[in-house]
Amino acid sequence: MRFRIYRYSPEKDQKPFMQDYELNNIVPGMMLLDALLLLKEQDPTLAFRRSCREGVCGSDGMNINGTNGLACITPLSELKEPVEVRPMPRLPVIRDLIVDMDSFYKQYRDVKPYLIVKDPLPEVELQQTPEQRDKLDGLYECILCGCCSTACPSFWWNPDKFLGPAALLQAARFIEDSRDQATEERLDALDDPFKLFRCHTIMNCIQVCPKDLNPTKAIGNIKKIMVKKSL
């Protein structure tokens, strides 16, 4: 199987280039990450992040034949040859497939992604009905892989002002949590022409999310709650 992989090492390369590789020992069921690990045995200088191998740690987001995804859960059998692998778009490349995610993490921190409870805490758990808890499904499972935000045109154009789908999904996760007591502040903080409202429902984010989450819907729900509040 043939691969074309984006290579860039700031210490020795003037600029990035695409390198061709070939693998013969492909077995059925192999994922792209398995192939990259084999390629790394051939060429130990090839650099990428990886850890869990099963789509839960969010390390190996990359651009695969033009679409963002996790290498470890992308089956080779679904990929057209040569498989073109690039770093996730628009973030600074540190080396090869590794991008600098600082700005992505900063957006995450900006939405205060933690439960805020103002009342004194009980000595047992805070109560939550199964229905209230169900509202968090589809929101809390995010693995911060960055696939969505780096596929979002609004994020490309306004990286410092628009929060991007991943951070907004987290904002929704806490706004929707029946236990959280900072809903007002959270909504006020998002009420700005850019942070939230730059989402033009282009829906790239939904297409690429490896966890099948739906940031567009979460963003829509925040907008709805805001409208309700302003009435």
Add this chain to the structure above:
Amino acid sequence: MTISNIQRRRFDSLIIGAGGGGLRAALQLAEADASVAVVSKVFPTRSHTVAAQGGMNAALANVLPDNWHWHMFDTVKGSDYLGDQDAIEYMCRAAPKVVYELEHFGVPFSRLDNGRIYQRPFGGQSQNFGGEQAARTCAAADRTGHAILHSLYQQNIRAKTHFFDEYFAVDLLKDDDGNILGAFVFDIHTGEELIIEAKTTLLATGGAGQLFRTTTNALINTGDGMGMALRAGIPLQDMEFFQFHPTGIAGRGMLITEGARGEGGYLVNVNGERFMERYAPKAKDLASRDVVSRAIETEVREGRGCGPDKDHVMLKLDHLGVDVIQKRLPGIRQTCITFLGMDPAEEPVPVYPTAHYTMGGIPTDRHGQVVIPVKDTPEEAVTGLYAAGECACVSVHGANRLGGNSLLDILVFGRAAANHIIDYLKENHYHRPLNEKSVEKAYQRLHRWDDTGEGESVEKIRSDLKRVMEKNCGVFRTQDVLDNGIKEVSALHEKLKHARIKDHSAMFNTARVEALELENLMDVALATVYSASARTESRGAHSRVDFQERDDMNWMRHTLYSLEGRKLDYKPVRTKPMTVATFPPKARVY
């Protein structure tokens, strides 16, 4: 570059590792206004705690009657009486509080109709000291580890903990009297070294599941903290006890949580027989993990395996119905669809015992202080050094860990270590002087990989090591096989000294990181085979075909393996709990 221009930073407390253990400790320290630095070789939420599925044990009694004392009994019995009963009592008593705290931190636990935390049955759990099945495992669907790790990271953002993300810890720094002074680390992005001086250092580096070829563990689980401890002259405890989880996806290793059996799934052999009824008449599929893993291996050895090569058994879940599976086990459903192209709501899942958990580790007391034998005292604290989580051995798991007890362990003892550190910091206001010799040693170890020229390849040695460990240190063991393991691992250890890497760049050099990881893994492998070869009895996960009985007269004691001279030493099990009566060893039936 010389040692004198290496940047230095000072903190009250250094934590190496940002999994559940490290982050729980960091939060406690940050809230006590200690200056705390957390070093992690991956971004915190990528730590392997994120992969934990089924849940965490605490006797909340939300579903069935329960109390901490029953939990304690099950844990002692599960440990095959090798667990330290004071630490186990402490953990089981603390469990409910620790779960409630997590809930307050935001963990999205699944809920019962009455609004309380959902709990499911797991293996080895009983009511009333060995009676009916209990339901003790608090769960967030089958993504409990993710839910916990993310919530803890989030709370640390609130508490403004200082993170060194993607920094690799090379070695501990210590002075001539053996006090630990911090660590020598480097920034993986730039390759720049950094000396972190700290009054206390907590190792929370996780397990060493990469010792084996087929494993449920992430690629980063290479036993680094255990390697660092060994090199600092600290022995590793009970390394012969490595847990094989009964239900890894056959041939691939992805875990199918014990929660799947807790929700009503069961195992069948090629004849469609529920074979666990023969091995554990009462607990059946929810017997302890060591018991179920041996049963599966026995079925396969005796020709009752499934598939064209008769090399696995099947886990049946389809009778639970698609609703239960989607609600309670959505993650493993997704994993099966992704990796096997099949839906467990429709077909049974091929499973086989898979390397999963390191019961042994860095010896600590129940305050997380690292303890070593000094002259006649078996357990003397090492000043400035703590360990918690899977890299540590408190020991609450003894010879076999119960499912759902590890998340509990990392959180209870991460927190306990932090509390002890807070007290220590009150009395110890100043950093001890840095020891240049020890910096020099760490520096040399790192820069040995700058050597160029021809040499063995790291990749080759690593894959050989994993093969050798799988062959020689698996579920069933004999003297010949273990001794052969010692021989083969020693040969690989020798080869590694002459290995070279081909990438000598500074920035994000993953080849160098992997070489350093392999050195750690190699020392941990040696500790494992030496400890296993010496223990001539069967206890928990250490199952000897040539010594099938448990031998309490001679072997109710902890193994201690030291790097120097590859020496083995032993210390007694702490059979005296904190307040209740001892659970004396009994035959272990499920």
